[in-house]
Amino acid sequence: MPVHAFAQLCDHVREVSLLTSTESILSWDQETYMPAKALAFRARQMSWLSGKAHALATGRMMQKLLHQAQSARLQDPKSTANLNVLTEEYERNAKIPNRLIMEESEFTAHAKHAWMEARKSSDFSLFAPHLEKLLNIARRKAELWGYADEPYDALLHTYERGTRTREVSSLFAKLKPELTQIASKAVERGKAIKPNLLRGNYPIAKQQQLNAEIAASIGFDFEGGRIDTTAHPFCTTLGPRDIRLTTRYDLKDFTSSLFGVLHEAGHGLYEQGLPEQDFGLPSGRACSLGIHESQSRLWENHVGRSRAFWEKWLPRTAEIFPNLRKIDLDDFMAAINLSEYSFIRVEADEATYDLHILLRFEIERRMVRGDLAIKDIPEAWNALFAELFGMVPPDAAKGCLQDIHWSMGGLGYFATYTLGNLNAAQLFATARKHRNIATAIDRADYAPLLGWLRENVHSHGGAPLPGEIMQRATSKATDARHHLRHLRERFVG
């Protein structure tokens, strides 16, 4: 029963996804609503789920079902692709002992909390012992997985399958002079723009109303998702029709939550566009973080910071926030695309954003290599920051404590943000070559653009490699020139 064998394997893998998605629910709740004292028990609940999911994904039954499916010789390409990815993942997962997975899950719940406290008091020493533990786990995992050139390869593979550290490194080395130059010119130009033009009083309920209207208008389905409030915006998938976005509110600046929502809704549109019936299988999940981030950055920056978008939305925005009624569209565009050197990555403008990534990639690579001790991170961070931005963070909260990633064990993650930026520009430029898409975009109608993304990116799921997705959609591998051209046009021009 060859087909039956593969179907059984799929059922088993879908069962694992019931557990991993349940863990996502617990994690979402931890970030959004969980009361403080619930932490310790929550960590144990999550650890149990991780352990059980890993045990199911690597146990004898999985092994048996994989072997049966492999000897079945599947005919259709989708099943074959799924089986190949599942086999590769099984081999990778089976190298990690279950105890390590459960330990990591429990550690990260506590580390996240410690990181929040450390950041609040800007005291790196509160977080350092947790980071030490998580770095050790990451390095142990890298050794168990194995790698081609250096341990960082193995970690990077978790987020960007098939991409090597040295490829990223040489790409970033090439980008660095150009990005530095663009940033410097953009910041220079930014000095001429009137600051604080959009400062005002923006009640949360009204921000929420505008954000929801805009998210719905670009296609986010609120019957299969929602927006909540967290200190650190994210998008997470709790089930095939349950995509949760989060944002945070600045009462003086509505653009902070709005661009946050556009960004996360970009992720959400990708998740909502994946083949629902394949949920739990490689073909039903996102391809990589570099592809995921291409979707969020495309909607946030290429759509959301464009003139056509605000030609349509500024009048409505001024209805909701009357203080904007007298504002000129040119001034508004200048204000939302104002570039300046700043300390916080998630608040950085497009022109300076990638410099933050170059820094993190460098720091992480040294950490994972063992060339940078935990205690020396703040100093190394500040030194590199000074080199790239010409200024030094005033404290650790504005320096090496600002990002949540390490506290979640997410080492090897950051590079995907810049890969996402490159992919976003390339996909957007390719889509715009279709006249109907371009004319629709010019009148702020994004249905054809979303249709193109659904067809060329979303519907292919995660069985292909990221490079294959880009190749199919744009006839080229990831290529930096679209992003650089976009930045020059917008910021140097």
Next chain:
Amino acid sequence: MPVHAFAQLCDHVREVSLLTSTESILSWDQETYMPAKALAFRARQMSWLSGKAHALATGRMMQKLLHQAQSARLQDPKSTANLNVLTEEYERNAKIPNRLIMEESEFTAHAKHAWMEARKSSDFSLFAPHLEKLLNIARRKAELWGYADEPYDALLHTYERGTRTREVSSLFAKLKPELTQIASKAVERGKAIKPNLLRGNYPIAKQQQLNAEIAASIGFDFEGGRIDTTAHPFCTTLGPRDIRLTTRYDLKDFTSSLFGVLHEAGHGLYEQGLPEQDFGLPSGRACSLGIHESQSRLWENHVGRSRAFWEKWLPRTAEIFPNLRKIDLDDFMAAINLSEYSFIRVEADEATYDLHILLRFEIERRMVRGDLAIKDIPEAWNALFAELFGMVPPDAAKGCLQDIHWSMGGLGYFATYTLGNLNAAQLFATARKHRNIATAIDRADYAPLLGWLRENVHSHGGAPLPGEIMQRATSKATDARHHLRHLRERFVG
């Protein structure tokens, strides 16, 4: 290693509680925030967790650990009591096939949704097929469990261990004439009270502020709990320090959410007072629903609707809601204790509340016996309602579709509300016999009362039977006269 054997059993049982509490998180999310389209997958996640928890609680490992612990001959009474309850539960659980548990879990997720839709359109036929399924499951479980007199015994035991249907039935038969008389006099008196005295505009945020202040003032710990909004208020435990209350808001009447919060906070105080280190064991859980409801009703009615409480809280309430500034305390007390016949149980005043329970107990008992077909429920409900209240519900939404319980498979549950009323009055009267508690209550200081409840009810957990809790705390079994005296004093006087 006798002690070791029992410790191993406890570890195993605590592992089961990781799963059941995780299912509670998923259920809480379903009620509070889950988007509509997520339902089907959520049902599968919950079904998996139920099935796994049941498998762990009834599998070979559990059997082996129980046997080992039983032959270890424990010395301390707490361990012995825990072992006895675990043995009894194991025997009960092992009679139910895993498939039935998983089916029931998945059915109820869908049935809850169907019930909401049916209630919205007041169309019993939308819910009837779901209820048919759940009634069949309940009856199958009753047959598998076995019972002394009638199948309803087995269902009642789920919520009120050791209590028989005929005991409840004879108690209710005795109560009925007295309750009917009290209700009739209370309603008559209510006609003299000015209606709609408290109607006004009460913004949700301000209601939330008052509710939180009051819940905190009676001892609810917001670092180990929170309040959210749902269509149907409830209290659920997601972990030993994670107690979630919900309420709903009437923009014209702040007392609806406030008494809802006092009620649910009463449940929450009980949960927060259970021995944390025993979470997952019988000694770390609530004893029964009749005891649980005694706590909620005590805080809602004996505390929250008392004159001393409002002597303290009316000034603060009028600060938050200025329309109440001129109101007289006597008029306010009359307004919040106004009695009238009404259709909806959860909105019923104290004097008429138990009549709603008598009705449900009668209907359910007939359903479970097989004497009442699903299709005939609306008619039977209305006939009995007319007999007790002298009026007929205008539609099913205000009749047999009003309660969530059946949609969750909760047949056998309702009687515990009236048992809770009786226990509440008895516990409150007993506590008040202590001079220091009584004088504190008279100045709206409830710390000594809570201390007494912690010591005499909460700290004993769920290993004793409900009757044993009442006996220990009040030196008597549950006795209706306290409740009847309380109602007469408040409503007939």
